[in-house]
Amino acid sequence: MVNLCITTQCKYFKLKLIMDDIVIIGGGIIGAASAYFLSKEGRKVKVIEQDPTYKKASFPLSLGGFRRQFFQKENILLGKFAREFIFQVPELLKTKKNPNPTTSVVPNGYLFLFGPDHANEQYEALKNHKECEAGTKNIKGTELRKKFPYVNDDGIETVTYTDDKKEGWIDPYLFHSALKNKASELGAQFIKGEIKDVSEINSNIIICAVGYNTNNLLKDVPVVPQKHTVFRVSCPDHIPEMPLTSDFTTGVYWRPEGKEYLAGSPISKFDVKDLEPDWDHFEDLVWPALAKRVPIFEKLKLTGGWAGFYDCNKLDNNAVVGKHPKFKNLYLASGFTGRGLMQAPGIARALTELINTGSYQSIDLSALAVERVLENRKKPEPYVL
Numbered sequence: 561m562v563n564l565c566i567t568t569q570c571k572y573f574k575l576k577l578i579m580d581d582i583v584i585i586g587g588g589i590i591g592a593a594s595a596y597f598l599s600k601e602g603r604k605v606k607v608i609e610q611d612p613t614y615k616k617a618s619f620p621l622s623l624g625g626f627r628r629q630f631f632q633k634e635n636i637l638l639g640k641f642a643r644e645f646i647f648q649v650p651e652l653l654k655t656k657k658n659p660n661p662t663t664s665v666v667p668n669g670y671l672f673l674f675g676p677d678h679a680n681e682q683y684e685a686l687k688n689h690k691e692c693e694a695g696t697k698n699i700k701g702t703e704l705r706k707k708f709p710y711v712n713d714d715g716i717e718t719v720t721y722t723d724d725k726k727e728g729w730i731d732p733y734l735f736h737s738a739l740k741n742k743a744s745e746l747g748a749q750f751i752k753g754e755i756k757d758v759s760e761i762n763s764n765i766i767i768c769a770v771g772y773n774t775n776n777l778l779k780d781v782p783v784v785p786q787k788h789t790v791f792r793v794s795c796p797d798h799i800p801e802m803p804l805t806s807d808f809t810t811g812v813y814w815r816p817e818g819k820e821y822l823a824g825s826p827i828s829k830f831d832v833k834d835l836e837p838d839w840d841h842f843e844d845l846v847w848p849a850l851a852k853r854v855p856i857f858e859k860l861k862l863t864g865g866w867a868g869f870y871d872c873n874k875l876d877n878n879a880v881v882g883k884h885p886k887f888k889n890l891y892l893a894s895g896f897t898g899r900g901l902m903q904a905p906g907i908a909r910a911l912t913e914l915i916n917t918g919s920y921q922s923i924d925l926s927a928l929a930v931e932r933v934l935e936n937r938k939k940p941e942p943y944v945l
């Protein structure tokens with residue numbers, strides 16, 4: 561048991577009970593971002609992390625992508641704030657020890673390709689983009705090659721993209737370190753420990769931010785590990801300005817990584833414990849899809865790969881955020897299903913507002929409340945890469 565409970569002090573023969581203010585379970589990207597936002601507002605925060613090397617966490621395995629191209633308005637708005645926050649990291653997260661924090665932003669944009677099966681859904685999504693001023697651009701499939709001459713337009717009906725540094729990717733590890741260091745400077749304590757049951761903690765507020773481990777601590781929340789494989793490939797023809805591209809006709813997505821590329825498998829798996837990459841997906845699915853869509857990829861070579869777990873909300877692939885109604889003081893932030901890195905600043909700010917004022921002040925995330933999951937009310941996000 562982690563020693564976080566009420567401690568007694570017998571000083572001057574008086575009994576003084578000291579209860580922690582806020583305890584965050586899980587020091588991953590959501591835990592670190594929450595520690596930063598809450599500490600900035602003067603709250604006393606302790607973060608309990610089972611593995612300070614973060615070998616078990618999802619965030620270091622992520623592709624670092626941040627985007628505003630989603631279906632649901634909440635996710636578009638969280639994506640907009642992600643960009644705003646990321647570009648301010650050098651100023652907001654500088655510390656005495658690290659006066660020049662960076663996240664190594666590559667603002668190449670995103671390019672989403674839709675065939676006839678997904679086009680109507682995307683036309684609906686574009687209405688939300690417009691309402692939220694997402695700043696995305698939409699063209700017909702037949703116009704694709706004018707803008708992206710290296711992409712084959714075969715079977716593409718509609719295309720959405722950004723080309724003005726609104727979307728891109730960052731180094732997830734640097735982002736996490738910058739948040740954690742700044743939170744520590746502001747007074748947050750990061751402590752090693754594994755919480756087996758939330759009842760072990762005695763504090764005013766508990767935030768459960770344990771990623772894909774959520775269902776182990778909260779049995780009524782269907783957020784579970786979903787294995788995803790990513791391949792690293794090299795190609796003699798390099799296009800460094802290529803955006804993060806997702807081909808919704810095959811489910812394969814890719815982006816440049818230095819002088820190489822990363823490409824994600826369209827097949828994910830539940831109920832597996834190992835993180836051995838599913839290598840067979842490369843020859844069977846990923847390479848053929850890449851070579852068909854970007855002909856220079858016919859010449860690519862596999863150079864590596866890894867697998868990681870998404871914190872998947874099995875109900876609707878959408879986040880679960882807010883106070884858990886069955887506890888008097890427990891808040892939850894999980895179920896990001898492939899977008900927890902980019903959503904961390906917006907979610908952490910939202911939790912801070914909710915805890916400090918009782919309601920959301922910036923982005924209204926009431927539609928992602930824990931109650932919706934407990935009552936089986938779906939709010940699906942279809943644009944999961």
Ligand SMILES: Cc1cc2nc3c(=O)[nH]c(=O)nc-3n(C[C@H](O)[C@H](O)[C@H](O)COP(=O)(O)OP(=O)(O)OC[C@H]3O[C@@H](n4cnc5c(N)ncnc54)[C@H](O)[C@@H]3O)c2cc1C
Nearest residue numbers: 586588589590610618619623625755771868899900901902
């Ligand atoms: C291959 C891959 C690619 C991805 N690409 C992207 C992307 O491009 N963009 C994006 O935004 N997201 C991406 N993601 C998703 C993103 O990584 C996750 O949504 C995000 O990391 C979730 O953050 P988290 O803090 O909730 O969980 P984690 O990052 O997993 O952190 C949870 C922490 O809690 C700790 N913990 C767990 N249980 C306990 C316990 N009982 N007691 C104490 N500590 C505990 C863990 O050790 C861990 O450090 C990707 C994920 C993968 C696997």
